[in-house]
Amino acid sequence: MRPTTSRLEKLVFVATVIVSSIAFALDGQIGIHDPSTIVECDGKYYTWGTGGTGLVSDDGWTWRRGATLPRRGLAPDVIHLGDRYYVYVAANTGGQPHAAINMISSKTLDPDSPDYKWEEGGVVASSNGVEESNAIDPGLFHDPTTGRLWLTYGSYFGYIRLVELNPKNGKRLNPNVPPRNIAINGEASDMMYHDGWYYLLDTHGSCCRGADSGYNIRMGRSKTVTGPYLDHDGKDMLLGGGKQLIGSGGRYIGPGHFGLLDLGDGVQKFSMHWESDLERGGASVLDIRPLLWKDGWPVAGENAKQGTYEIESVNTATAIELDVEGVPVGGRQTRGPRPPGAPRPGGAGPGAGGPGSGGGGLFAGTGAPIPPQEAAQVSMNWPAGDINLRMGNYLCQAQQKWTITPVPNAGGYLGSPYFKITIAGTDRVLAASEDAELVVVPSFTGGPEQLWRLDELADGSWRIMPKALPHSMQVLALSAIGSSFATLEKFNPKSDKQRWLLKTP
Amino acid sequence: MNSFRKPRAAALTALVGSSILATILPSYAVAQDPRPPIVPADTLMKPVSAAKLPSADGFLQRWMILEPIPANALTQKAVKEEVKKEYFRDQFTVIPHDGDKVNVGGAELTWHAEDTKNYNFDLYQFARALGKDTSNVLFWVVAIVDSPQEMQNVRLAIGSNAASVWWLNGQEVIGIYGDRQTVIDDGVSRRLTLKKGSNVIRAAVVNGGGATDFCARLLGADDKPLKNITLRLSEGGK
Numbered sequence: 001m002r003p004t005t006s007r008l009e010k011l012v013f014v015a016t017v018i019v020s021s022i023a024f025a026l027d028g029q030i031g032i033h034d035p036s037t038i039v040e041c042d043g044k045y046y047t048w049g050t051g052g053t054g055l056v057s058d059d060g061w062t063w064r065r066g067a068t069l070p071r072r073g074l075a076p077d078v079i080h081l082g083d084r085y086y087v088y089v090a091a092n093t094g095g096q097p098h099a100a101i102n103m104i105s106s107k108t109l110d111p112d113s114p115d116y117k118w119e120e121g122g123v124v125a126s127s128n129g130v131e132e133s134n135a136i137d138p139g140l141f142h143d144p145t146t147g148r149l150w151l152t153y154g155s156y157f158g159y160i161r162l163v164e165l166n167p168k169n170g171k172r173l174n175p176n177v178p179p180r181n182i183a184i185n186g187e188a189s190d191m192m193y194h195d196g197w198y199y200l201l202d203t204h205g206s207c208c209r210g211a212d213s214g215y216n217i218r219m220g221r222s223k224t225v226t227g228p229y230l231d232h233d234g235k236d237m238l239l240g241g242g243k244q245l246i247g248s249g250g251r252y253i254g255p256g257h258f259g260l261l262d263l264g265d266g267v268q269k270f271s272m273h274w275e276s277d278l279e280r281g282g283a284s285v286l287d288i289r290p291l292l293w294k295d296g297w298p299v300a301g302e303n304a305k306q307g308t309y310e311i312e313s314v315n316t317a318t319a320i321e322l323d324v325e326g327v328p329v330g331g332r333q334t335r336g337p338r339p340p341g342a343p344r345p346g347g348a349g350p351g352a353g354g355p356g357s358g359g360g361g362l363f364a365g366t367g368a369p370i371p372p373q374e375a376a377q378v379s380m381n382w383p384a385g386d387i388n389l390r391m392g393n394y395l396c397q398a399q400q401k402w403t404i405t406p407v408p409n410a411g412g413y414l415g416s417p418y419f420k421i422t423i424a425g426t427d428r429v430l431a432a433s434e435d436a437e438l439v440v441v442p443s444f445t446g447g448p449e450q451l452w453r454l455d456e457l458a459d460g461s462w463r464i465m466p467k468a469l470p471h472s473m474q475v476l477a478l479s480a481i482g483s484s485f486a487t488l489e490k491f492n493p494k495s496d497k498q499r500w501l502l503k504t505p
Numbered sequence: 506m507n508s509f510r511k512p513r514a515a516a517l518t519a520l521v522g523s524s525i526l527a528t529i530l531p532s533y534a535v536a537q538d539p540r541p542p543i544v545p546a547d548t549l550m551k552p553v554s555a556a557k558l559p560s561a562d563g564f565l566q567r568w569m570i571l572e573p574i575p576a577n578a579l580t581q582k583a584v585k586e587e588v589k590k591e592y593f594r595d596q597f598t599v600i601p602h603d604g605d606k607v608n609v610g611g612a613e614l615t616w617h618a619e620d621t622k623n624y625n626f627d628l629y630q631f632a633r634a635l636g637k638d639t640s641n642v643l644f645w646v647v648a649i650v651d652s653p654q655e656m657q658n659v660r661l662a663i664g665s666n667a668a669s670v671w672w673l674n675g676q677e678v679i680g681i682y683g684d685r686q687t688v689i690d691d692g693v694s695r696r697l698t699l700k701k702g703s704n705v706i707r708a709a710v711v712n713g714g715g716a717t718d719f720c721a722r723l724l725g726a727d728d729k730p731l732k733n734i735t736l737r738l739s740e741g742g743k
Contacts, residue, residue, distance in 0.1 A: 437696070485693040
């Protein structure tokens with residue numbers, strides 16, 4: 001399962017510039033392998049990969065090459081503690097599995113800052129080439145319940161191991177305490193805490209084989225940080241167990257190197273790389289996905305996709321719509337009795353069937369499929385200018401169907417570009433108004449009040465936020481207030497008011 | 506519109522005619538919607554004080570109600586047209602008092618001050634107790650809300666059976682349309698400002714047939730019901 005040559009040798013090609021596109025695995029220069037957990041510093045996002053590749057982004061969507069670290073090596077990880085950023089970088093100090101993990105730290109990750117100065121922190125873990133471990137692929141975990149700092153590491157040669165670090169300086173705590181084995185047959189381990197459980201995530205399968213890479217992220221959980229970490233079937237990760245978080249899919253092959261991004265308010269995402277992005281010639285690329293939760297286990301979510309949707313409130317089960325008169329799909333039917341001798345809908349002859357038999361009468365329908373209602377069929381009766389937004393029972397009508405489209409070159413947020421939200425088949429676009437309300441305007445101008453951020457939440461519903469309100473710094477989300485009205489309000493993770501379902505109409 | 510009897514049977518009757526309905530759906534009782542018998546409105550009572558606080562959940566329980574006006578509209582377009590008609594002089598500005606009378610199409614209609622014991626105001630009971638029609642009618646309702654200070658980012662939140670249009674201090678703030686039942690906070694206005702002193706909430710509630718009622722309350726900036734307001738029988742607290 002382990003590559004026979006070093007990743008460093010094999011992955012130099014990853015540094016090639018990736019052509020920008022509006023695909024769904026980030027934008028810009030995203031070529032990287034074994035990315036560290038993405039961290040934010042002074043409004044920018046940073047990650048480093050094997051070989052020293054550094055990526056930086058202003059918004060989490062469009063990435064560019066950034067500064068390299070003074071220490072280059074294998075699969076770094078980064079954590080922000082106090083006023084310093086601690087980076088852990090591994091290197092083979094002989095033939096594998098002879099390796100060591102070094103720590104360096106700086107007050108900032110911004111090379112343009114006068115505080116940008118890396119200090120060596122020494123070795124925090126090592127393997128001597130004989131013992132059952134390979135001290136590479138560090139993963140940092142700051143326990144929110146105890147404040148203790150932990151380092152997991154390891155890669156296929158034997159065990160994934162756990163040691164404790166000093167959260168005040170990032171160095172090894174109690175070096176004489178032997179590392180604890182917590183998993184086997186994996187690499188790129190990391191940990192997180194959620195609702196009373198510790199989760200150990202690592203990457204199984206082979207890396208570095210392009211579209212033939214079997215990389216996939218697996219996990220187990222434990223009530224104590226030191227394990228045992230069991231998967232959903234009760235298999236111990238120390239015995240090779242592991243429930244899959246994410247595997248290959250779509251146009252992407254070989255996910256690995258989990259890193260948690262906790263955005264607060266219950267919104268979580270995770271960083272990783274794909275061994276092979278088929279849309280980008282099979283290059284290894286960075287990606288960011290929503291992290292959902294179901295039955296006590298993390299689930300890999302999906303970033304928003306272009307499409308036409310009903311946008312339904314979790315709170316009220318009503319859908320946002322234009323404040324216009326709806327027309328029943330198929331038109332308003334005035335169904336009187338059939339003339340004597342007229343055929344029944346569906347072609348049945350007169351006299352066949354009866355009430356409840358489906359053979360005719362009030363409930364028989366037209367006898368032919370009713371096509372979907374398109375905006376062009378009914379929009380001639382809509383006002384030409386701005387139209388208010390409201391909510392109503394979803395009846396498959398044109399004023400209730402919204403097309404979500406990524407907007408090129410408009411920036412984005414962690415994992416996604418900004419989207420415009422238009423009434424399907426029209427240019428009418430949803431916009432935030434100056435008074436923190438909502439309006440649908442006749443056409444898209446590209447203004448920040450017309451750009452929308454869609455974050456998938458832990459339960460699979462969506463938070464929908466405008467990039468900005470006109471003349472306001474408020475950060476607000478689409479909110480159902482009452483059954484028939486939507487507004488913009490501060491996101492409350494404990495409420496369903498700001499949770500929305502994107503349903504295929 | 507919240508009984509099985511009315512919406513389904515009435516709709517079916519409208520669609521296919523009662524004789525055919527009786528043929529194809531013999532188990533359905535076909536409603537004729539005759540004028541209901543005169544029965545006292547046990548959820549309503551005449552105000553006994555000059556001022557009244559909202560209910561514990563913030564519902565406005567004191568209203569001036571005009572006896573029903575014949576009307577036939579439920580769809581958005583039809584209701585908007587219906588409420589634009591001038592039924593009586595100063596209908597969008599008048600502050601009515603108990604016993605005031607207006608002439609609508611040759612009929613003399615009376616304003617009634619009523620307190621409701623419930624979260625909602627039962628217009629069906631109100632009209633039935635007066636021997637008035639309850640179907641295909643429009644009710645004008647008015648509440649005087651006294652605010653101790655200017656309050657911003659307030660929302661009017663209403664529900665109605667059936668369609669209704671609402672104004673605060675002369676500004677249209679909510680319209681909900683179609684055949685619907687009263688649901689708390691069904692229609693909610695944009696953020697509004699309550700003036701210090703008297704504020705006038707006015708609504709037109711249109712009913713097709715059967716039960717008809719409405720509820721209303723004001724929500725603060727935190728979306729919680731306002732309770733530090735007072736309902737009065739006239740402007741200026743008189």
